[in-house]
Amino acid sequence: MYKLGIDVGGTNTDAVLIDEKLNVVASVKQHTTSNIYDGILHAVRAVLEKSGVNRSEIGQAMLGTTQCTNAIVERKNLAPIGVMRIGAPASRGIPLMVDWAEDLKEIAVKTAIIGGGFEYDGRELAPFDTAAAATFFEELKAQNVKSVAISCVFSTVRNDHELEAAKLCKEIMGEDVHVSVSSEIGSMGLIERENATILNAALYKVAQTFTEGFAQSLVNEGVTNAQVYLSQNDGTLMTMEYARRYPILTIACGPTNSIRGACYLSQLKNAIVIDVGGTTTDLGVIQNGFPRESGVAVTIGGVRTNFRMPDVVSIGLGGGSIVRQKEDGTVTVGPDSVGYQITEKALCFGGDICTATDIAVRLGMADLGNPALVSQIDEEFAQKAMDAIRTLCEDSIDAMKVSADDVDVILVGGGSIVLPSDLAGAKSVTQHEFGSVANAIGSAISKVSGTYEQLIDYDKVPRDEALAKARAEAVELAVAAGAIRGTVEIIDAEDVPLQYYPGNTTRVKIKAAGDLA
Incomplete structure (x- = not known):
């Protein structure tokens, strides 16, 4: 059985074919097209022709795509939605979508803040206002809205009201309505968690389009026996159904695919990965074999989120x-x-613009195009340019390090030829022959994960008991996402006491990952 991995970037669409022993059989790099499906189709066709593999032997196909990110940034193809917060009267002082750009606020057809919600310790702020929720859903149904975002005050502690609202929503609006529940998406912090949930709800049409489009493009190329998976932004995979429920989790999957691919190619479990593309360079960190997660709120298309x-x-x-x-x-x-x-346009290819690639060719670091075409570049000018490149890269390495110690560095991406192999702050600099398609490799070899996060008061639930339950929940979430139960293992665990909460309240977060089912 073979695995087909595809990653769609802003400049290139990469595809790789990997055998059962996870060896790269063939790889290609194609230009990303304005219609990304044409680019995917060309990449799939090219890698299949290059490998000569029988299409019926491809059992799994994985896609990493920027579609959701682009939809938010460009304000395109976002679905009209309803937004409901359960938290009146306590949270009425903060309007829904309070800091959103006006053009993006337009996705909300109707909003409401209704009675309900919880205190930090799980006590009820107010009873869930079933009548108000039912009226809200009836009005959305009358306007033919097909997606709803539901958030609740302190739903990371107790999500009873959110689940009750989601159940009521489907009873009234129909089983086919897309319901996004904040406790399944974001972390602590009502506004940021709510924002992420709203974006997730608005992306359901985009997710439906790219999942169905990818599956159809495979069928068009004769790949009919493959199970289809999507890359998510923690370096693992999810099923098509899971991607349709949580499309927001595909955002920033490109850098994480590169990090996972770099980890596999280098066999390093802890390192800084530098992924150099045609336009930008992404630096990330491998931590125990998986991408390090950001500890701060992230802004997407001007919207502050905390997923x-x-x-x-x-x-x-x-x-x-x-x-x-x-x-x-x-x-x-x-x-x-x-x-x-x-x-x-680059000089070494007969163009008239001096690029970083031309500098690398002039200094003998790369053999691309026609080296004679860059021979007129002054060597002092070329060295100054390389010093500027080095400074940009070394400053970024320092920004990613958590100590003054030197770290292992892995260079990947098609543009990595422009970087020098000796970088300050680097203990070692590793490159691999397939590093230019590390993103597609990361997509193909990734595992499936599940993450459990909850606020728990250790005065009420003993720590050992709480952590054991959290581990079991994380395993179940991984299995639900498509992992083989026997292969699932805990890859990250943390419990952080929250000093600003009364009692012994602790944020518990457990992540489990396993092989594809």
Whole structure:
């Protein structure tokens, strides 16, 4: 059986075919098209032709895509939704979508704040207002709304009211309505968790389109026996059904795919990964074999959220970054880039724009295009440009480190040829022959995970008992996402006491991962 891994980036769409022993059989890199399905189709077709593998032998196909991110940033294809918060009267002082841009607020057809919610310790703020909720859902049904976001005060402690509301929503609006519940998506912090839930609800049409489109593109190429999976932003996979329920979890899956691919290729479990594309460079951290998660709220398309996201730093440096010399003699690299047009515009390919790739070719670091075409670049100018590239990269490494110690560094991505192999702060710098398609490899070899997060008062539930229950819940979540039960293991666990809460309240977070079923 073979695995097909595809990752759609802003510049390139990469595809790899991997055998049962996780060896790379074939890999290709195609330009991303304005219609991403054409790019995916071309990449799938190219990798299948290159490998010569019988299409019926492909048992799994994985896709990492930027569709959800693009939909939010570009304000395109977002579904009209209803938004309900359970938290009156306590939370009426903070309006729904309070800090959203006006053009993005328009996705909400109707909003409501109704009675209910909980205190930090699980005590009820007010009874759940069933009548108000029913009226709200009836009005949404009359307006033919098909997606609803439900949030509740302290639902990370108790989600009874959210689940009651979700059940009532389906009873009134029909089983086919898409319901996003905040306790399943975000972390502590009502507004950020609520925002993430609203975005998730608005993305349901996008998710439906790209899951069905990917499955159809495989069928069109004769890949009919493959189970289809989507990459999510913690470096693991989810089923198509899971992706349709939680499309927001695909956001930022590109960097995490690269991190997982780098981990597999280098066999390093702890390192900094530098993924250099055509326009930007993403730096992330491998922590025990998986991407390190960001500990701060993340803004997506101007919306502040707190659902899990990888800890990634992006800089305006890529293989197509434009190199210029200022009047004072200093040399700058980027942040603007020729992007996917590098083979037309870069000097080494016969173009008229000096790029970071031209500098690497001029200094003998890479053998691309026609080296004779960059021979006129002054060596001092080239060295200044490389120093600028080095500084950008080394400063970013420092930003990702948690101590002054040197760390292992892994270079991946098609643009990694522009980086020097000796970097300050790096204990070692590793590159691999398949590093240019590490993102697609990461998509193909990823596992399936489940994450359990809850606020627990250890005065009420003993710590050992609470952690044992949390581990069991994390395993069940991984299995529900498509993992084989016997292969699931706990890969991360933390319990952090919350000093600003009375009693012995602790934030418990457990993550489990296993092989694909």
